[in-house]
Amino acid sequence: MATMTPAPSRRAGRKQRPVGHHRNPIARVLGWTAIGLVVAGTLFPFYWMLRTALSNNRSMFSEPLSLLPVDTTLGPIQRVLGLQSTADALAEGGSVGDINFAQYLINSVIVCTLITVFQVLLSAMAAYAFAILEWRGREVVFGIFLVALLVPGMFTLLPNFLLVRDLGLLNSYLGIALPAMFFSPFVVFFLRQFFLGVNRSFIEAAVIDGAGQWRIFSRIALPIVMPQIITIGILQFIFYWNDYLWPLLIGQTEESTLLTVGLGIFRSQTPQGSPDWAGLMAGSLIAAIPIFILVLIFGRRIVGSIQSSGVK
Numbered sequence: 001m002a003t004m005t006p007a008p009s010r011r012a013g014r015k016q017r018p019v020g021h022h023r024n025p026i027a028r029v030l031g032w033t034a035i036g037l038v039v040a041g042t043l044f045p046f047y048w049m050l051r052t053a054l055s056n057n058r059s060m061f062s063e064p065l066s067l068l069p070v071d072t073t074l075g076p077i078q079r080v081l082g083l084q085s086t087a088d089a090l091a092e093g094g095s096v097g098d099i100n101f102a103q104y105l106i107n108s109v110i111v112c113t114l115i116t117v118f119q120v121l122l123s124a125m126a127a128y129a130f131a132i133l134e135w136r137g138r139e140v141v142f143g144i145f146l147v148a149l150l151v152p153g154m155f156t157l158l159p160n161f162l163l164v165r166d167l168g169l170l171n172s173y174l175g176i177a178l179p180a181m182f183f184s185p186f187v188v189f190f191l192r193q194f195f196l197g198v199n200r201s202f203i204e205a206a207v208i209d210g211a212g213q214w215r216i217f218s219r220i221a222l223p224i225v226m227p228q229i230i231t232i233g234i235l236q237f238i239f240y241w242n243d244y245l246w247p248l249l250i251g252q253t254e255e256s257t258l259l260t261v262g263l264g265i266f267r268s269q270t271p272q273g274s275p276d277w278a279g280l281m282a283g284s285l286i287a288a289i290p291i292f293i294l295v296l297i298f299g300r301r302i303v304g305s306i307q308s309s310g311v312k
Contacts, residue, residue, distance in 0.1 A: 053077060053282035058093030060278060076282035080266065095269045095276040100254055101283070104262035107173070107251070108241060109290065111258060114177045116237045120229060123187035128217050130188070131195035132203065142192075148185040161249055171256045176247050180240065190232055194225040234298055238291055259287050 052060070056071035063070045075092045078084035081101055089095065129135075130142045160179040169175030198221050206216045222229070247258040257265070263283045267275050 049281045049285050052278055053285050055278050056092050057276055057278040058091070076276070076278035077286070079276070079279045080283040080286065092278075093274075093276070094279050095266055099262050099266050099269075101259075101262065101286070103254060104257055104259040105287070105290075107255070107257060108259040108287075111173055111176050111247070112237050112240045114173065115180045115240050116233050118177075118181040119184050119236060120187060120233045122181075123183050124191050124222065124225075124229060125217070126183060126188045127191035127195050128221055131192045132198065132216075132221060133213070146185060146189060149189070157246070157249075160246075164250060170250055171253045172250075173256065176250045176256065176258070179246070184236070187232055187236065191225065191228060194228045195221060198224050230298055234294060237294065241291060263287065 053076050054069035056073050059071045079094050164175045244260045248261050251257045
């Protein structure tokens with residue numbers, strides 16, 4: 001008995017277009033144009049900072065809309081680093097004050113590293129306790145703990161200052177870092193969300209094998225959320241790198257002055273009356289270099305952490 005076989009469909013032989021393929025080239029061009037405008041708008045302030053840092057402070061205002069450095073010079077960078085003579089600084093309309101830029105940079109690196117390491121580690125322990133450990137009243141305590149997120153930092157400024165003063169820690173690295181070293185409500189909340197996603201079967205297997213909580217935390221839970229820990233560590237480092245008010249209150253000596261405060265001192269040393277904008281932009285540009293290096297090294301981890309946060 002003959003069997004009938006269906007003729008192959010014409011559609012089967014056609015190559016199907018991949019999902020998301022834009023048939024209209026105009027839409028593709030408009031999309032890339034929009035992305036280019038967003039990138040240009042984001043990078044333009046950094047370019048303007050570089051343009052100002054390479055301009056002569058005295059002649060810079062003669063061409064305020066010029067996209068290129070006005071009367072290009074390395075004087076602003078030399079002034080910030082203390083390498084320019086007083087006569088040359090006055091000729092360019094810059095600051096004649098001298099700041100110990102290298103010392104301020106070292107101070108900022110030490111303080112921000114001290115805060116980041118201790119804060120992230122201790123906050124990770126607290127987040128592990130709130131997410132993994134089973135204990136009575138855990139949710140209630142966590143809810144009360146989150147109330148700290150609603151307290152403005154200005155309210156704790158004076159009590160923290162009095163505490164640091166009474167401990168005799170003024171003008172020291174520890175005095176600047178101490179209020180932020182032990183925990184951060186935001187970091188605890190952030191990391192708790194990822195500890196909640198840790199597979200409980202791993203922890204149960206470790207408990208059956210006789211592992212203690214510290215071993216479970218350090219050998220199982222911590223490596224799983226390490227990308228998120230690195231991400232929040234970088235964000236906290238950048239946040240405290242830009243802090244100004246608290247380091248200004250605590251650090252009054254050159255050995256305890258941070259870079260942000262040092263740039264403020266540099267701004268106030270201009271004898272001509274108007275700020276040395278070229279020098280300030282040069283100082284800000286140099287101060288941002290460690291952050292650029294940090295982001296370049298760990299940028300992939302940050303993106304990966306953000307992508308994994310949306311995957312359950």
